[in-house]
Amino acid sequence: MKKHLIAGSVILAIAVFFVFSSGKAAAPLSPIEDLGKKLFFDKALSSPAGQECAACHGPSVGFTGPAERFNKVGGVYEGAFKGRFGNRKPPAASYAGDSPKLHLDKEGNFVGGMFWDGRATGDVLGDPLAEQAMGPFMNPLEQNMPDKKSIILAVQKSTYARLFEEVWGKGSLDAVKNVDKTYELIARSIAAYERSAEVNPFSSKFDAFWRAATAKGLKVETIDADSAKNFKNLGLTEREINGLVLFNTKGMCAVCHVLTSVNGRPPVFTDYAYDNIGVPKNPDNPFYGQAKNFNPEGKAWVDKGLGGFLQTVDKYKSYAAANMGKHKVPTLRNVDERPTPVFVKAFMHNGALKSLKDVVRFYNTRDKGEAKWPAPEVKANLNTQESGNLGLTNDEENAIVDFMKTLTDKR
Numbered sequence: 445m446k447k448h449l450i451a452g453s454v455i456l457a458i459a460v461f462f463v464f465s466s467g468k469a470a471a472p473l474s475p476i477e478d479l480g481k482k483l484f485f486d487k488a489l490s491s492p493a494g495q496e497c498a499a500c501h502g503p504s505v506g507f508t509g510p511a512e513r514f515n516k517v518g519g520v521y522e523g524a525f526k527g528r529f530g531n532r533k534p535p536a537a538s539y540a541g542d543s544p545k546l547h548l549d550k551e552g553n554f555v556g557g558m559f560w561d562g563r564a565t566g567d568v569l570g571d572p573l574a575e576q577a578m579g580p581f582m583n584p585l586e587q588n589m590p591d592k593k594s595i596i597l598a599v600q601k602s603t604y605a606r607l608f609e610e611v612w613g614k615g616s617l618d619a620v621k622n623v624d625k626t627y628e629l630i631a632r633s634i635a636a637y638e639r640s641a642e643v644n645p646f647s648s649k650f651d652a653f654w655r656a657a658t659a660k661g662l663k664v665e666t667i668d669a670d671s672a673k674n675f676k677n678l679g680l681t682e683r684e685i686n687g688l689v690l691f692n693t694k695g696m697c698a699v700c701h702v703l704t705s706v707n708g709r710p711p712v713f714t715d716y717a718y719d720n721i722g723v724p725k726n727p728d729n730p731f732y733g734q735a736k737n738f739n740p741e742g743k744a745w746v747d748k749g750l751g752g753f754l755q756t757v758d759k760y761k762s763y764a765a766a767n768m769g770k771h772k773v774p775t776l777r778n779v780d781e782r783p784t785p786v787f788v789k790a791f792m793h794n795g796a797l798k799s800l801k802d803v804v805r806f807y808n809t810r811d812k813g814e815a816k817w818p819a820p821e822v823k824a825n826l827n828t829q830e831s832g833n834l835g836l837t838n839d840e841e842n843a844i845v846d847f848m849k850t851l852t853d854k855r
């Protein structure tokens with residue numbers, strides 16, 4: 445009995461050691477999540493081979509762009525086919541799974557969907573995240589696979605082909621009879637991984653604070669200068685609490701990067717709505733130099749965001765003008781996650797800003813003449829109510845940055 449216990453605890457200790465030392469979330473992946481993970485990290489699913497989803501959505505940077513050489517300039521990533529570039533910066537592929545289908549809310553604003561411009565609406569599969577996953581494999585500027593069939597054939601040759609049929613049933617990895625269905629299952633598997641506890645661990649310093657505050661009956665989304673004292677000693681330093689207060693009050697960040705909890709979980713810092721916050725063009729965007737067949741407008745190309753997409757859909761056309769220049773509010777989770785403190789990340793849909801300090805300064809001073817920010821890429825629909833001239837001091841800007849640094853998951 446005793447012997448068994450000792451052996452058992454040694455095995456347990458080893459297991460615990462591996463779970464924690466591997467740097468992954470403690471919760472094991474379910475078979476479908478595991479399948480999705482294998483697809484997400486499979487370099488064979490590109491043409492030429494070598495590019496997996498993680499090439500543009502790396503765990504070491506919060507599932508966004510992991511290559512400093514791209515972040516430092518255009519912020520846009522090269523596709524599998526050398527020299528081909530898309531036009532936007534990869535947003536986080538984590539904490540994205542709660543975005544609803546693209547729809548008009550009661551106030552007439554668009555909410556939901558995937559991509560900066562919402563074009564993976566969710567109308568095809570009923571799930572925007574799974575629908576998004578059908579895009580990159582066959583995008584000539586990304587993984588560049590010729591068709592669904594060749595993707596399925598590559599999965600058939602993979603080490604996880606059997607896992608696929610364990611998850612989806614015998615004969616499900618079919619490349620002849622129902623190629624569309626098989627491709628859909630690939631996408632749904634990836635979405636399952638992207639929604640897993642490994643990708644969304646809610647394990648940051650802020651999460652521990654949020655849980656402690658909630659357990660005490662405090663509502664983090666109501667924090668302000670007066671109530672701040674009640675939030676002391678719950679895991680954030682006074683300075684970080686000060687940053688959170690500014691984030692929620694004077695800085696007005698939480699108007700869009702909302703602090704409200706969804707389904708009892710800590711907030712994901714987006715309301716999935718769209719805004720034009722006046723981000724300037726990024727002159728280093730490699731898309732300007734792409735061949736005419738990919739970018740017919742050359743240097744004159746303008747990223748119209750949501751409005752550009754709505755223009756292409758009959759039922760939404762009439763809303764296009766009011767949404768030109770708007771992009772989806774991104775999550776701020778892991779916005780500061782990087783392999784080393786000096787590693788450069790790129791922010792905004794076109795990677796025009798390179799540090800969180802610049803981001804906050806931009807919101808704070810965009811409309812103050814002396815700050816001299818370049819003009820917005822799209823002048824229409826500029827948000828001036830909650831951004832542009834916030835009156836934050838330099839120290840207050842820094843406190844907001846310090847607060848955003850508490851949003852990094854412990855992996």
Ligand code: HEC
Nearest residue numbers: 497500521522523532533534537540558559560577580586
């Ligand atoms: C070459 C780089 C690249 C590759 C490879 C790539 N992505 Fe992306 N991903 C991007 C870019 C750029 C965007 C934003 C594009 C846009 O908004 O027009 C994006 C957007 C997304 C989003 C939307 C997030 C949101 O909040 O709207 C998800 C999810 C995502 N990618 C997952 C994946 C998956 C899954 C794969 C593999 C099947 C993949 N990506 C492959 C660059 C890439």
Ligand code: HEC
Nearest residue numbers: 695696697700719723771772773774791792793807827830
């Ligand atoms: C009116 C809504 C709104 C407000 C207010 C707002 N944001 Fe944003 N935020 C956005 C949108 C929309 C984007 C993407 C804009 C783009 O790329 O064109 C964004 C992008 C960002 C990004 C870049 C994230 C990434 O992955 O590239 C950061 C960081 C950020 N905001 C922080 C803040 C902070 C800090 C504040 C307060 C000082 C704030 N935001 C206020 C809507 C808002």
